Amino acid sequence: MTEREKWMRQISAYGFAAWELHIFLDTHPDNCDAAKKLEEAQKKQKALVEKFEAKYGPINETSRSANRWAWVTGPWPWEQEANE
Secondary structure, X not given: OXXXXXXXXXXXXXXXXXXXXXXXXXXXXXXXXXXXXXXXXHHHHHHHXXXXXXXXXXXXXXXXXXXXXXXXXXXXXXXXXXXX
C-alpha cells in the first residue's frame, strides 16, 4: 500500500467515524462524550485532508473552491445554454 493510499484510508476512517457519531447524536443529543469525539474526528480528518491536499492536490471538486456552494452558480444540465 502506498503512502497516498494509507492517507486516504485514514481520511476515510475519520470521515466514517464522524458520520456515525453525527447519526448517533441525532438520537442522543445530550451525549457530551459523543459530541467531543465527533469534534475530534472532524478536526483530525480536516488536518489529514489539508496535509494530503498540500502534497497530492485536491481530493475532490469541492476542495478546490473556497465557496462550498460554487457548484450552484453554473448552469444546470437541463438548461438549454449548458447543452450548446
